[in-house]
Amino acid sequence: MTLTRDCKKAIQTRVQRDPGFREALLREGIENFLSGDVETGKIILRDFINATVGFPKLSEITHRSAKSLMRMLGPRGNPQARNLFEIVKYLQEAEGVHFEVRPKRAASRMKRTAVSATVRVARRSNV
16 A cells, blocks of 8 residues: 555644544554554554654664664565564653553454454553
């Protein structure tokens, strides 16, 4: 799924003016990773980073070059779990949110194998 320049600009504009959309976009990216759709998760996370903190700032935090981070989240990138979770941790802190993963069971209790995950968000207080 390739986004046009206009679509990316629209996402950036909405992310900058709408905190609810920003939070939902970050949650969507994380949910895609958890459900196994790594490609979509990388696209969403890359768009989120471009619209919020930017890769130069993320580079300072992670001590990895901005180009390396962009490649990691690019179409052929293959981020290590350690790098990915470090990025997600920082983005949560920057947004003042904390995501929790909770099991979501199928309607039938008999199907113990059908378990998926939902990501819930708790807004951090400024205490």
